[in-house]
Structure formats: structure tokens, C-alpha cells
Amino acid sequence: MSFVVDQVRRLDSQLDRLQLSTTRTGASFSTLTAAEAHDPAKAARIAHLQNLIKSLSTTASSKSSLIPAGKILEALQRADISSTCSTCNQWFAQGEDNTYVDDDGNRADASYEHELEWLLLSKATTQAYGQVLSTILEQTIPLEDDLWYWDDILSTYRFAGLYSIQTSPIRLWKWSQEIYHDVRSRGGQLANGWSQFYGLVKNAVQERSIANIQQRVVSPLALVRNEGRRKRAALRKIRLVNANALGVLLGEGLGNESFQDDGTQSPGLSTQGGSRHRWKSTVSKSIALMDAVIQSVNTAELSVDKFDDSVASLTQDDQYYELHEPTGERTATTLRPADVAERLEYLLRHALPSYSTSFNTAVKENGRPSRLIRYWLPATVLLISSTTILRIFVNRREEILTWIREFGQTIIDFWSNWVVEPAKKVIGTIRHDEDSEVSIMSKRSLEADRASLERMVVDFAVKNPEGPALNDTEIADIRAKVREGDLTTVLRSYERDIQSPVKGAIVGNLASALLIQVQKTKVDVEVAMSGIDSILKSQELLFGFIGLTPGLLVSIGAYRWLRGVFSSRKGVQQWAKQGRMLLILRNIDRILTGATPTEFGEISYKDHGLLLCEVHLLRQAASGILPRRIFHDFLVEIDELVDVRSGLERQQKVVERIRWAYSKWFT
Structure with a gap:
């Protein structure tokens, strides 16, 4: 939404308040006369006008408050103001009351149909005002890009040289046309003989070369830069003139202070004579102002300093503009709604399209060259080398297809192995999925080895008691000590047998004691591994994200690179x-x-x-x-x-x- 939409909405709401305020005060603006109330044709006509007024309101569309010019013209044509309410067009205002005097001197109330026609014209004028503002604004803003283009041409010799190469076909074509017209002006025809025609062409080229000797002291880049300065100056003038037009329309048009303050005072609300018709005068004045501004903008030779004077001179003798003057002898009631509608239709049908056409012509002439001119050289190179490129593709078709398939499969495998699978593991970790737990040893390994060590120590103690046979209490005590890592029973026997290693190994229990200690070492290692396992399990989510991060970084980097490669030039430079x-x-x-x-x-x-x-x-x-x-x-x-x-x-x-x-x- 722009400030133009805000202007149109504010003006449209003021017109709605105009109708609502007269409804509350009981003025004739919202009151049907007796003839209108009992005449079915007039009642249908009034309903038709009301529907057209609603269609031109800002609340008619939720997408945009600006109605296209074609729809405004369609509403004016459907209203058929020129052939309706003919008696209203013959009335003239007189006195302070809301009455009119016809040609026979009979006083009558203003008809509801007549006021609805004026309200329809006001709504249409408001939308036309928005269209004019929007058109000038939307055409003025892009001029900055063209100005930047010429600034680049003038700033570096590299851009100037590139521009010279890009536009060389155009200069060659213009030079050929000049030679052709010169030969034709001398009566040269192929029918007179090729030698005579060739001689005329040769003479024309020589004369033109002699005429351009003075330009040879200036480098081609200097000529290009001079052209850039000229076109940049023309674009700046167009931009300033359009900006001046916007300022005049906003300062003197429908959005000015007078229209907002007392310009929309409804009939019967004001005590000053004639001010009840001020809103009609403001509408007519705005139509004349928009017409004058568009005419001034279309004047190519008009300078920026004389724009305001040009608008003032065009509106000085305009009857629609004079009606707004407080000292004017004429009032808005002397205007026929049909005439106002015709003037508004001319503005939308002819004046505004003429402005757009002339503006586009001027920008096309002075703006940056078209894409065809800027890219003809690479396009030509591509076209010339297209056969070679096609031959390469045909000869190495299988290799290229294989490379494409492998590249695609690589991308799929990368996405599956480095993005999808790590993501599944992270999700499983969050949900405490047992299959996704991080572990460096089996879950029951420590319990099994510890139970085996316990049985080995108990069996050793039972077979080799230091005194009487062990009872159940002593066996249970040994089991408890083994769970705590105490192997005193085995170590005592080991200490005795180690004094005579050979004898202990043959007839003693040295081998059994050594094997039990090996099992004890294994259990101790598994306990340490279990601690590491616990640490890993507490950081499972962290390890999961670490495994997922490389795949995500590569994917995001590739996406951003592809987006930058395939996005438009405007998107890249934004x-x-x-x-x-x-x-x-x-x-x-x-x-x-x-x-x-x-x-x-x-x-x-x-x-x-x-x-x-x-x-x-x-x-x-x-x-x-x-x-x-x-x-x-x-x-x-x-x-x-x-x-x-x-x-x-x-x-x-x-x-x-x-x-x-x-x-x-x-x-």
C-alpha cells in the first residue's frame, strides 16, 4: 500500500461522510422527491446509480483501493448521465436554501437523482485522481535505475567501451541509412548501372568521411560519454518534471487542505452562501487541474522552472477551474453533470494514455538500451557456437548421461546418508529410542563378566578354604566383597604360590589365581568403559547434532549458491x-x-x-x-x-x- 492509496481512501471516506451527514440532517441530498418515490422508472434509475457508486468505492475491493481506468469509464458509460435527469441540467442555483429555479421561474427542490449523479462523478474523479498520481509515481521511480546506468557509463572507461560495442550495430545502421538517403537524393538507382551507383556510394562515403574529420580528434569513448551525458540530462529533466507534477497534484488537487476542511461540507450544513456546493466545485477544479498537469508534462520542450507557470496559464481560462474561485461569478450549479462526465472520460481515455505513451517514448529514447542491444554479442557467440556445442553433446551423449546419473545418485546418497539418517537419529534420541542409543560396549557384557568373576572366586574359596569348610554366611560375605572388587581370598593363595612359582603352578592354585585376576582386570576395564558409555549417553543429542551439522551446512550452502545463480539480475543486485x-x-x-x-x-x-x-x-x-x-x-x-x-x-x-x-x- 502506498500514500496514493491512503489519499484515495481518505477522499472516498470524506465523500461517504458527506452522504451520511446529509442523511442525519434530513437534507434533500438523501431524500427522494414525491415524483421519484412513485415513479418505478426513477426508482430503478436511482438504484442503478447507487450500485455504480458502490462499485467505485474503496470498500468494493479488498485487494486494492485503486480502480482501473477501464472500470471507471465503464461505470460512467453505464450511468448514462448525458441522457438522464435532463430537467436537473436546466436548473440554476438561487438563494441560500437547497432549491433551484427553472427556466419559467418555478422554484423546485434538487432531485435525489441529480445529487447521486454528482456523487458518482465525485467517486469517479477520486479514483481518476488516484490513477493519475499512481501512473506518474510508478513511472518516475524507475528512472533512477536508468540514471544509475548512465552514471556507470560515465564513471569508468570499461563500461563506456562496453556500451560502444553494444551499440555499434545501431550506429552502423544509421550511417548506412544516411549514405543510402544521400545516394537517393543524388538520383542514384541500380537501374542506371552498377558502376554509376557504386561511384555515387563511394563519393558519399568519402564526403561523409571528410565531414567527420573534426570528430576524429575526439576518441570514440568521448563521443559515447557525451551521448551518456545528454541522455542522463534528459532523464533528469523528465524526473524533475514528473516530480513537480506530483507536487502540484497533491498541493492543489483533491488532497489539499481546502477540500478536506470545508470543501466537503454537505448541502444544508454550512451557513455561508454557496459553500454547500463547494464539493462539486472542488471536483470540477480537480479534473481541470489533472488535465492541465498532464498537458504540461507532455510538453517536451517545457523546462522545469516553467512548469508551474504552464499549469497556471492552462487553468487560468478553464471554466472548471474558475468555479472553485470564491470571487467567481459562476458556481458549480451551472455545470451539467454530463459535461463533467465527458471531461473526465476525455482525461481517462485520451489524456492519461497519451501521457503514458509520450513518457515511454522519451524513456525508450534516453533510457538504457534494450536487452537485445545489451546482450546481442554473447547471444551471437552462443548462436555461432551452437553447432559445435551440439556436436559435442551428440558425440559424448553416453558419457554425459552417465555423468548426470552419477551426479544425481551422489546427491541422493548425500542427502540420505548425511541429512536424513542423522536427522532420524536425532529424533530417535529425543524420543529415547533404544536403537539410536550411542554405545561402545554391549548392554549385558559387564553384568555377565561380573557374575562370572563372582562364581570363579566363590568356587576357588570353596575348594581352597583356609580353615573349616565355608558356610552359607561366609560364602555370601565373599560374594559381597567380590562385587566391591575385593579378591582377598584369591590373592592370599596367589601370594603363597608365587613364592614357589613352579611348584605352585604344578601342584598349587597359581594358574587359577592368575586366571581369576585376568577376569578381574577384564571386569575393571568394562567398568571404565561403562563410565565412558554413560558420558556418551548423556551427550547423545549433542553428538547427533554434530553428525547432522555438516550435511545441513553443505545443503544450505548449495541452496544459497543455486539461488544466487538462477535468481534474476535484480534479485542478485538487490x-x-x-x-x-x-x-x-x-x-x-x-x-x-x-x-x-x-x-x-x-x-x-x-x-x-x-x-x-x-x-x-x-x-x-x-x-x-x-x-x-x-x-x-x-x-x-x-x-x-x-x-x-x-x-x-x-x-x-x-x-x-x-x-x-x-x-x-x-x-
């Missing part, structure tokens, strides 16, 4: 939105700093238009960054920033407030 907002805010500050205030402390229409273009971009950039609640407050700051009535000094303070209040989202 900077971060935060940086863009800061750059736009800098441009706004430059406009306000360089603006020269008028005697009332306001900026000129030209600076106002440039400010609106930058504010439009700032608002679009902020809509995707700022949170909803903060963006709503940001719009309040924006409205205050574009309000020229507050004065230049206050606008500069608003820029400073935006800079520090929203600095978090600018960097």
Missing part, C-alpha cells in the same frame, strides 16, 4: 532492506537539505514530488521489516513527513526522529 531503508532516508534528508523554502516556509512542488517518490520507496521497504504495530506508528511519522504545511524545519526534525527512533531496523 541490497539488504535495512541498508536500502537507510539509503532512502539519506536521499530524503538530501532533498530537504537542498530545498529552498517559500515565503510560507514550505518546500516547492518539485521538492515535494521528489520527497514523495522517496517516501513511497521507504514505506514499501519498511512494510516488510517493521512489526505490524511499529509499522502503524511509522506511518504516522511518514504522514507528518510529507505534510508540507508543517514547514521545512519541522519536516527535517521528523527525519531526525525517524533516524533515531527506528535505527534498530535501519542497520
